[in-house]
Amino acid sequence: MNRSYPFLVLAAVGLFATAPVLIDLAPYESTMGLVQKIFYYHVPSAMVMFLSALVCGVASALYLFRKNTAADRWASSAAELTVVFGLIVLVTGPLWARKAWGVWWQWDARLTSTLLMWMIFAAYLLVRRFGGPGAEKLAAAMAVFGMANVPFVYVSVNIWRTIHPTTRVVPTLAPGMRGVFWFAVLAFMVLLALLLPLRARLGARREELEELYLMGDEGE
Amino acid sequence: MAETGSEVNVMLLLRREWGSVVRVVVGVLVVLALAVPVATQATQPPPGGAPPAQEEFVPVKDLPHQEQLPGGPLVLAAYGFVWAVLLVYLWTIWRRLGKVEREMRALSERLKGQQRRIEGRM
Numbered sequence: 001m002n003r004s005y006p007f008l009v010l011a012a013v014g015l016f017a018t019a020p021v022l023i024d025l026a027p028y029e030s031t032m033g034l035v036q037k038i039f040y041y042h043v044p045s046a047m048v049m050f051l052s053a054l055v056c057g058v059a060s061a062l063y064l065f066r067k068n069t070a071a072d073r074w075a076s077s078a079a080e081l082t083v084v085f086g087l088i089v090l091v092t093g094p095l096w097a098r099k100a101w102g103v104w105w106q107w108d109a110r111l112t113s114t115l116l117m118w119m120i121f122a123a124y125l126l127v128r129r130f131g132g133p134g135a136e137k138l139a140a141a142m143a144v145f146g147m148a149n150v151p152f153v154y155v156s157v158n159i160w161r162t163i164h165p166t167t168r169v170v171p172t173l174a175p176g177m178r179g180v181f182w183f184a185v186l187a188f189m190v191l192l193a194l195l196l197p198l199r200a201r202l203g204a205r206r207e208e209l210e211e212l213y214l215m216g217d218e219g220e
Numbered sequence: 221m222a223e224t225g226s227e228v229n230v231m232l233l234l235r236r237e238w239g240s241v242v243r244v245v246v247g248v249l250v251v252l253a254l255a256v257p258v259a260t261q262a263t264q265p266p267p268g269g270a271p272p273a274q275e276e277f278v279p280v281k282d283l284p285h286q287e288q289l290p291g292g293p294l295v296l297a298a299y300g301f302v303w304a305v306l307l308v309y310l311w312t313i314w315r316r317l318g319k320v321e322r323e324m325r326a327l328s329e330r331l332k333g334q335q336r337r338i339e340g341r342m
Contacts (some may be wrong), residue, residue, distance in 0.1 A: 020299070035291035038298045045302070084309050092298040099291050191306070198313055205320045211325045216334070 008194050015187035019180075026180040040181060042092040043170065044188035046114075049085040050150050052078045052192060053121065057147020060140035072136055073207070074161040076145055077199035079124045081192065082146075086118035107217055109160035113153045120146040 019040070039042035056078035062071035091112070095102040105111065120142060127139040157166045173181055 033291055035294050037295055041299060041302050084305060088302050088305055091301050095294045095298040095301075099294055130261065183280065193312070195309070196318075202313060202317050205317065205324065209320055209324050212324060212331065216327060216331055 003171040005194070005197070007179065008190060012187065012190045012194055015183070015190055015204065018185050019187050022180045022183055027174065029175040029177075032100050033095055038092050038096040040184045042089060042096060043181070044185045045085045045088040045092065047185060048192045049082055049089055049118075049190045050154065051189075052085065052196070053117065053147055053150050054142045055196070056082055056121070056124075057150075060143035060147075062139045064137065064144070069207075073203040074196070074200050075140060076125075076128060077196055077203060079128075079139075079143060079146075080199055081195055082121040083118065083125060085188075085192075086114070086121065090118060106163060108162040108164060109156040110153065110162050110164040113149065113156050117146060117149040117153055121151050122148065 002014050023037055023040045026037065026040070028034060056075045059071040059075035059078060062068045063075060093114075097106065098104050124139045124142045124146065127142065131138060154167065156162070157164050170181065
């Protein structure tokens with residue numbers, strides 16, 4: 001966390017305050033109508049989920065192969081954010097699907113692989129919380145596998161037959177939708193840039209606290 | 221056994237009748253084969269043209285469930301959930317940070333007390 005942090009906070013507040021207005025002004029999609037506007041929070045959340053999963057996987061690999069404890073701290077922070085943004089994706093998606101597809105859930109390639117990826121990172125947090133001594137390494141290995149899932153989840157809609165829209169939707173967005181979408185993506189990316197160092201700071205302070213406890217035990 | 225004249229006449233009559241029955245059946249089948257595609261085509265809307273005339277009014281409540289489901293509450297639920305999750309997560313980080321900071325302050329005080337006791341003994 002550095003001096004740019006307050007500016008990031010202001011930027012995030014401004015972006016998230018403006019986004020609903022722009023989303024309201026965005027044109028309605030021809031077949032889905034109003035419910036398609038969930039897209040402007042659903043897809044950026046998925047992008048942030050993918051990015052934080054990649055950060056978690058890379059940082060975990062650094063921890064496993066170079067014994068970098070700071071990388072482990074960033075990995076656990078990124079894993080928590082993957083679970084938070086994954087939860088948003090997994091809840092807003094069915095709310096959209098209920099109207100667009102007529103069902104809350106469909107066991108197709110994209111939805112199922114996203115759920116599995118989310119479960120891997122949820123398991124990562126559980127292993128770290130309840131795994132006991134040495135659980136960090138086991139969790140780091142899980143994170144590497146979780147990261148390897150990201151490209152499969154992304155291309156799943158293009159490879160397997162699915163009712164989920166393909167990856168061609170975003171590059172071919174109509175001008176009125178494109179600007180609003182990338183604005184929402186920017187808002188979520190700034191939020192990630194805020195939350196990741198904040199959560200890493202929490203991890204760093206916990207480590208300092210543990211060192212203080214050890215010093216106290218040695219002094220008695 | 222040789223056939224009598226009357227039996228031959230009956231057989232000829234039957235053969236002639238059978239031939240006319242077959243002709244009638246074939247004729248009916250040909251007419252049906254031609255009429256069915258024309259009839260089904262007439263019931264379908266012309267491709268790219270105006271929709272067929274409405275034959276009945278369907279009240280909204282009689283529509284299938286999916287079509288009468290309003291999108292507004294779903295959109296509000298989705299956006300409300302996003303905001304709730306983000307605010308709750310921010311609150312948990314703030315709470316956890318506050319707890320760690322309080323523990324660190326208490327521990328620092330305890331360590332300072334220990335230090336003073338050690339210095340007092342010396």
